[in-house]
Amino acid sequence: MFDAISDYDPKDSTSQGSKTKTYDTINNDIKGMKVGIAREYLEGIREDVKEAVQNAVKVYESLGAEVVYFDMPAIKYALPVYYIIACAEASSNLGRYDGIRYGFKAEHYNGTHDMMCRTRSEGFGDEVKRRILLGTYVLSAGYYDAYYKKAQNLRGTIVKAFNEAFEQCDFILAPTVPMTAFEMGRAVSDPVETYQTDICTVPVNIAGLPAVSVPCGFDSDGLPIGMQLIGNKFEEAKILNAANAYEKAASQNFKETKWGVKL
Amino acid sequence: MKYELVSGFETHVELSTKTKIFCGCTTQFGGEPNTHCCPVCIGLPGTLPKLNRQVVKYAIMAGLATNCEIAEVAKMDRKNYCYPDLPKAYQISEYDKPLCEHGYIQLSNGRKIRILRIHIEEDAGKLVHAHGDTYVDYNRGGVPLIEIVTEPDFRSTDEAREYVEKLQQIMRYIGVSDCRMQEGSMRCDVNISVRPQGSDELGTRTEIKNMNSINNIVKAMEYEYERQVDVIEAGGKVIQETLRYDDASNTTSSMRGKEDANDYRYFRDPDLVTILTSRQEVEEIRKSLPELPAVKQARYVDEYELPEKDASLLTKYRRVSEYFDEAIKGLKNPKTVSNFIIGSIFRRVETEKDKESFDVKVSPAHLNELVKMIEDKKIQNNLAKKTLEKMLDTGKSCKEFIDESDLGGVDDSALEQMCKNAIDSNPNAVADYKGGKEKALMSLLGNVMKQSRGKADAQAVKAKLIELIK
Numbered sequence: 001m002f003d004a005i006s007d008y009d010p011k012d013s014t015s016q017g018s019k020t021k022t023y024d025t026i027n028n029d030i031k032g033m034k035v036g037i038a039r040e041y042l043e044g045i046r047e048d049v050k051e052a053v054q055n056a057v058k059v060y061e062s063l064g065a066e067v068v069y070f071d072m073p074a075i076k077y078a079l080p081v082y083y084i085i086a087c088a089e090a091s092s093n094l095g096r097y098d099g100i101r102y103g104f105k106a107e108h109y110n111g112t113h114d115m116m117c118r119t120r121s122e123g124f125g126d127e128v129k130r131r132i133l134l135g136t137y138v139l140s141a142g143y144y145d146a147y148y149k150k151a152q153n154l155r156g157t158i159v160k161a162f163n164e165a166f167e168q169c170d171f172i173l174a175p176t177v178p179m180t181a182f183e184m185g186r187a188v189s190d191p192v193e194t195y196q197t198d199i200c201t202v203p204v205n206i207a208g209l210p211a212v213s214v215p216c217g218f219d220s221d222g223l224p225i226g227m228q229l230i231g232n233k234f235e236e237a238k239i240l241n242a243a244n245a246y247e248k249a250a251s252q253n254f255k256e257t258k259w260g261v262k263l
Numbered sequence: 264m265k266y267e268l269v270s271g272f273e274t275h276v277e278l279s280t281k282t283k284i285f286c287g288c289t290t291q292f293g294g295e296p297n298t299h300c301c302p303v304c305i306g307l308p309g310t311l312p313k314l315n316r317q318v319v320k321y322a323i324m325a326g327l328a329t330n331c332e333i334a335e336v337a338k339m340d341r342k343n344y345c346y347p348d349l350p351k352a353y354q355i356s357e358y359d360k361p362l363c364e365h366g367y368i369q370l371s372n373g374r375k376i377r378i379l380r381i382h383i384e385e386d387a388g389k390l391v392h393a394h395g396d397t398y399v400d401y402n403r404g405g406v407p408l409i410e411i412v413t414e415p416d417f418r419s420t421d422e423a424r425e426y427v428e429k430l431q432q433i434m435r436y437i438g439v440s441d442c443r444m445q446e447g448s449m450r451c452d453v454n455i456s457v458r459p460q461g462s463d464e465l466g467t468r469t470e471i472k473n474m475n476s477i478n479n480i481v482k483a484m485e486y487e488y489e490r491q492v493d494v495i496e497a498g499g500k501v502i503q504e505t506l507r508y509d510d511a512s513n514t515t516s517s518m519r520g521k522e523d524a525n526d527y528r529y530f531r532d533p534d535l536v537t538i539l540t541s542r543q544e545v546e547e548i549r550k551s552l553p554e555l556p557a558v559k560q561a562r563y564v565d566e567y568e569l570p571e572k573d574a575s576l577l578t579k580y581r582r583v584s585e586y587f588d589e590a591i592k593g594l595k596n597p598k599t600v601s602n603f604i605i606g607s608i609f610r611r612v613e614t615e616k617d618k619e620s621f622d623v624k625v626s627p628a629h630l631n632e633l634v635k636m637i638e639d640k641k642i643q644n645n646l647a648k649k650t651l652e653k654m655l656d657t658g659k660s661c662k663e664f665i666d667e668s669d670l671g672g673v674d675d676s677a678l679e680q681m682c683k684n685a686i687d688s689n690p691n692a693v694a695d696y697k698g699g700k701e702k703a704l705m706s707l708l709g710n711v712m713k714q715s716r717g718k719a720d721a722q723a724v725k726a727k728l729i730e731l732i733k
Binding site: 010011012013014088089091092095096098100101102112116136139140141144148 | 305306307308311312313314341343345347350351352353397399526528529530533534535536
């Protein structure tokens with residue numbers, strides 16, 4: 001599957017593409033590999049999640065990997081940077097849903113302009129509207145420099161921080177989410193808190209890096225805890241190999257939960 | 264008080280690439296509405312743009328031909344605005360890092376119109392109002408454009424006219440656009456302000472959008488100049504606004520004011536990668552450019568000693584100049600060829616479009632053959648001219664007519680024999696000439712011309728007669 005989707009896409013200018021057969025290189029041998037732990041990834045993380053991740057580090061040590069600790073202060077900016085850039089792009093990307101060519105179209109309107117306004121007001125949900133508003137704001141002439149431009153500069157800082165980190169380790173191990181799943185419906189009432197749950201996963205999206213999320217334990221309610229392995233650019237093979245080695249060594253974390261989901 | 268006109272131009276030129284800028288659709292003008300479209304150029308969700316490299320090449324050609332510097336690194340940005348003819352609700356353009364910058368076009372009065380920048384972008388679709396409704400035709404959407412922006416360097420409508428003509432001529436020469444204003448493949452936005460003569464400060468400007476003929480540009484500029492002067496003279500202030508020009512009433516009217524100006528929320532298009540142009544590539548493009556009209560014109564004057572006006576007429580259209588270049592090969596007197604083209608051939612090629620394609624019945628080789636015969640004194644100039652008309656009618660070589668109507672010249676031995684005959688049969692005239700009566704030679708000449716039925720070259724006959732009498 002990965003080998004198929006990683007191939008070059010001639011219709012996508014940003015596609016790099018490779019012909020490597022990642023699957024064939026997976027051998028579960030991670031002896032001598034360096035596992036990086038960035039301290040910032042463990043800040044503000046719930047204790048049980050932190051503990052599960054630390055246990056996973058021990059598993060890697062037992063498999064012959066070496067652990068290196070370092071600081072990555074730049075990833076603290078990843079969340080605001082991500083929401084500025086993602087909303088900016090979304091506000092522009094979603095402009096095409098104007099009801100003219102396809103998709104939802106308002107039933108009653110008066111003229112083209114009114115049709116577009118109503119289509120968008122009626123068709124988009126609250127979260128989408130919130131992001132469009134945020135995105136248009138950070139791109140507007142008066143605020144571009146203060147938000148969008150600054151976010152792009154910080155994006156560069158984050159990319160650089162990861163480059164430096166990968167000089168010291170083969171992959172970075174971090175929690176996937178700072179807690180376990182919250183109850184249904186809570187997300188809607190507090191958007192900022194919801195955005196906070198993305199704090200561990202957005203850095204790779206900002207930096208353009210591959211990561212794989214793997215179950216690494218359960219909380220007291222029996223809810224699964226996840227960790228992620230972050231690799232350098234185009235080093236998917238390395239993290240898939242490390243993830244597979246962990247799965248073999250810690251199969252107790254991959255059992256069926258009481259919700260019937262086999263992990 | 265006298266007021267000076269200050270104007271700058273933004274000109275959109277449609278590039279004549281075969282396919283659109285970000286997809287493989289044809290760029291052909293016209294066509295049934297929405298038949299030259301695909302998921303990419305109508306902005307379906309999930310589609311991605313892929314830059315047509317030929318567009319970059321054409322833009323670089325345009326930049327080099329107008330003395331611009333070519334950026335080594337350029338990028339594409341999104342210009343966000345909402346309009347039904349813009350399917351993605353943003354136009355992909357270049358904002359702060361254009362491909363070409365700091366060029367100029369020199370006018371005949373010696374002034375240089377500075378070109379601030381040339382950037383590439385995609386065209387929008389077209390709204391069609393019919394049956395009391397509005398329809399959208401996306402055929403033109405995604406057709407590649409270059410926008411050529413000048414500094415506010417124009418001081419008269421004459422300069423504006425010459426600039427647009429020169430720009431058209433250059434773009435056609437290098438083959439990047441047909442620049443047909445009526446078809447919309449060239450459109451001008453004109454920025455105008457006025458200021459007291461001698462002032463260095465710029466006045467408040469207005470912008471007249473989408474002008475589609477040179478005459479309208481001149482008329483709109485004249486009108487807008489007068490209007491602004493009137494406003495100021497009456498103690499008022501010119502308001503910064505966007506105007507449209509109405510051809511029928513010859514007036515401008517407001518489209519939108521400064522406060523309604525769009526905030527385009529420019530940002531780099533994340534779907535596209537950086538445009539890199541190597542110095543080697545730019546130099547190769549520079550080398551591949553044809554000789555530009557201004558250079559060619561100067562060369563025709565210097566090298567072939569053509570009058571400035573003739574050189575300008577011959578170089579106005581690339582095909583004409585190529586025809587001329589081909590027709591003068593190996594000839595001593597290019598001026599004769601030039602005279603035939605301007606005097607005879609142009610009379611049959613009237614429209615601008617026809618001059619552009621310059622598809623005439625007489626091939627350059629046939630014209631060359633005809634002029635060669637004049638140079639070899641096988642045919643006289645005025646007879647050659649008549650022959651050319653017949654050639655233009657039929658497309659046949661001059662040989663056909665010279666044989667047919669016996670217009671062939673007289674060879675040297677025949678000429679000598681005819682001169683001898685004339686001298687022998689007119690002893691009186693010979694005696695008169697010898698006695699100092701120059702005019703007496705004319706009757707001998709007349710005799711020879713009669714013998715040759717007008718075919719002989721008068722100058723040659725004269726020389727031969729003098730030689731024989733001595």
